[in-house]
Amino acid sequence: MKKIASYALGCKVNQYESEAIAELFAEKGYEVVSVDDEADVYIINTCTVTNFGDKKSRQLIRKVKRQNENAIVAVVGCYAQTAPEELAAVHGVNLVIGTKDKSKIVELVEDYQAEQGVQNYVTDIMHERVFEPLEIKKLANRTRAYLKIQDGCSQFCSYCIIPYARGPIRSRQPEDVIAEVKRLAENGFKEVVLTGIHVASYGKDLKTITLTDIIRQVHEVEGIERIRFSSIEPNVVTEEFAAAMAELPKVCDHFHLSLQSGCDKTLKEMNRKYDTEKYRQAAALLRKYLPDVAITTDIIVGFPGETEEDYQASRAFAEEIGFSKIHVFPYSPKKGTPAAARKDQLQNAVKQARSHDLITVNDRMTDAFLQKHVGKVMPVLFERCVGDDVYEGHTTNYMKVHARSTKDLSNVIADTKILSVAEEMAFGEVEA
Ligand code: SF4
Numbered sequence: 001m002k003k004i005a006s007y008a009l010g011c012k013v014n015q016y017e018s019e020a021i022a023e024l025f026a027e028k029g030y031e032v033v034s035v036d037d038e039a040d041v042y043i044i045n046t047c048t049v050t051n052f053g054d055k056k057s058r059q060l061i062r063k064v065k066r067q068n069e070n071a072i073v074a075v076v077g078c079y080a081q082t083a084p085e086e087l088a089a090v091h092g093v094n095l096v097i098g099t100k101d102k103s104k105i106v107e108l109v110e111d112y113q114a115e116q117g118v119q120n121y122v123t124d125i126m127h128e129r130v131f132e133p134l135e136i137k138k139l140a141n142r143t144r145a146y147l148k149i150q151d152g153c154s155q156f157c158s159y160c161i162i163p164y165a166r167g168p169i170r171s172r173q174p175e176d177v178i179a180e181v182k183r184l185a186e187n188g189f190k191e192v193v194l195t196g197i198h199v200a201s202y203g204k205d206l207k208t209i210t211l212t213d214i215i216r217q218v219h220e221v222e223g224i225e226r227i228r229f230s231s232i233e234p235n236v237v238t239e240e241f242a243a244a245m246a247e248l249p250k251v252c253d254h255f256h257l258s259l260q261s262g263c264d265k266t267l268k269e270m271n272r273k274y275d276t277e278k279y280r281q282a283a284a285l286l287r288k289y290l291p292d293v294a295i296t297t298d299i300i301v302g303f304p305g306e307t308e309e310d311y312q313a314s315r316a317f318a319e320e321i322g323f324s325k326i327h328v329f330p331y332s333p334k335k336g337t338p339a340a341a342r343k344d345q346l347q348n349a350v351k352q353a354r355s356h357d358l359i360t361v362n363d364r365m366t367d368a369f370l371q372k373h374v375g376k377v378m379p380v381l382f383e384r385c386v387g388d389d390v391y392e393g394h395t396t397n398y399m400k401v402h403a404r405s406t407k408d409l410s411n412v413i414a415d416t417k418i419l420s421v422a423e424e425m426a427f428g429e430v431e432a
Pocket residue numbers: 153154155156157160161162163197198
């Protein structure tokens with residue numbers, strides 16, 4: 001039996017796709033093995049969101065080829081889509097596929113003939129209009145499932161290469177989304193995370209459905225008890241949206257609301273489509289309808305031209321909003337984007353200093369968020385035993401909780417009293 005390893009670098013969308021690719025091979029009789037094992041076929045789902053992502057992708061290709069010089073190595077994903085020639089030149093690559101045609105990957109690999117040299121199947125993605133079906137049927141973990149409902153992005157933030165790698169927005173047909181959610185529920189999953197490259201755009205291309213509609217439909221599926229979604233933007237959060245989310249008890253009170261900068265000048269230069277006032281309103285609406293909501297975000301520091309004053313404005317805005325978690329990213333120029341071509345790049349030392357400073361703000365805010373829950377009883381979905389009868393799980397507002405139990409709590413939702421917090425997590429006691 002031939003062996004295949006399918007591995008994703010980068011985001012949850014890539015991880016979802018790589019699992020689906022592994023299943024396509026398994027259906028054709030391949031044995032699925034780890035990327036650290038010797039395999040006959042390696043499928044590397046690359047990431048290009050930073051130059052570091054590119055480097056890691058190249059390193060992994062070389063590593064798998066060392067494991068089996070005769071293996072067929074196919075590279076798919078965002079880096080393959082935006083720099084196919086560069087990847088074709090990396091020793092070990094046999095097929096370059098990009099972000100399209102992943103559903104045909106078994107065929108493409110099986111048709112590969114060594115004497116053909118590197119086969120490049122990358123074609124234009126910028127005019128793609130249809131969501132490529134790729135689904136996961138067999139599921140290993142039985143608690144939280146990621147479900148891809150959307151692909152592509154038409155926002156063109158000035159620092160981001162993703163619209164060129166993934167093409168325009170394409171939404172998955174609602175009936176396909178619901179069929180997959182039902183399958184997940186039948187397999188015992190209690191929580192789904194709706195993911196995509198730009199989830200906020202869901203339905204805009206289909207024109208017959210909105211993000212709120214698909215969330216309502218997912219909410220109807222019996223067996224699913226929690227719904228989350230990956231990053232959304234403040235523009236999505238209208239009064240109607242926030243009220244609808246509060247009316248749907250399965251929707252978790254945790255929103256990753258992308259900020260990127262708390263300085264209006266920088267937001268404009270980033271080509272983000274909102275300002276701090278819009279963001280302030282969105283956060284306030286979520287808090288009005290979901291009082292215990294956790295708002296997490298991403299902030300880039302050291303964007304080209306960001307002065308000390310701009311940074312301080314961004315920092316002050318983050319403190320004003322009060323996040324439960326900020327993912328801090330020092331700006332990294334990405335070739336092919338308008339921001340990377342700017343002459344006013346900041347020195348690494350400045351970016352690092354701002355990054356460290358904002359991380360201290362984050363640590364303080366995370367601690368304050370966790371502390372305010374001490375003494376409360378909260379439902380925790382426990383995922384797994386982490387040793388010594390200690391189970392790990394999450395609250396609806398995404399606090400990580402450890403609690404001791406002699407009963408198996410895996411995939412169980414249990415009311416848990418929060419006793420203490422430390423180092424970004426909470427410690428609790430399951431109520432009798
Ligand atoms: S919204 Fe902006 S940052 Fe996010 S994928 Fe689209 S272009 Fe990139």
